[in-house]
Amino acid sequence: MRRLSLLFALTLLCGLFAAPAFSNSATAADAMPQAGTTAPTFRLQDQNGHWRSPADYQGHWLVLYFYPKDFTPGCTTEVCTFRDDVAKLRQAGASVVGVSLDDVKSHADFAAKYHVPFPLLADSDRKTATEYGVLGSMVGMHYAKRTTFLIDPQGKIAKVYVDVDPKANSSQVLTDLATLKKAAP
Secondary structure (H helix, E strand, O other), rough: OOHHHHHHHHHHHHHHHHHHHOOHHHHHHHOOOOOOHHHHHHHHOOOOOOOOOOOHHOEEEEEEEEOOOOOOOOHHHHHHHHHHHHHHHHHOOEEEEEEEEOOOHHHHHHHHHHHOOOOOOOOOOOOHHHHOOEEEOOOOOEEEEEEEEEEEEOOEEEEEEEEOOOOOOHHHHHHHHHHHHHOOO
């Protein structure tokens, strides 16, 4: 009986200490800007060292997608799908920008390897991911959750895509962009 009590206590303690290590903070999800709100501002460097901000895209639609990590399978699929659809997105009047917590050098290598024709922004200090409510952590490691924001020409969030499918997200955005543009006054 004593052994069983000890085992139960150890299991309970492990659960208490492990929970924070695998947390996806509910406050971060609550802080995620929603459709109709003004997109948070930022100033980040792209893979070429150029500074970018939402003001650079004022008057145009912006597809701002966050992804966890350069060179990982899902992120490679997502960047290549946006790359392959970038002409259609531009024809629809939208610019594409990717954001992760990786640094400028990692983005430069990733963009070069996969011939990425749009900016990949380095959010190394995690401020932008926090502002957009997409900062996640697991076992003490931080990452940007795979989330896309479609931002209208006035800088308002038109649509939020959470836990996106890396292969399907670009076509979802294209479809919604056409619908939103038709509905616009």
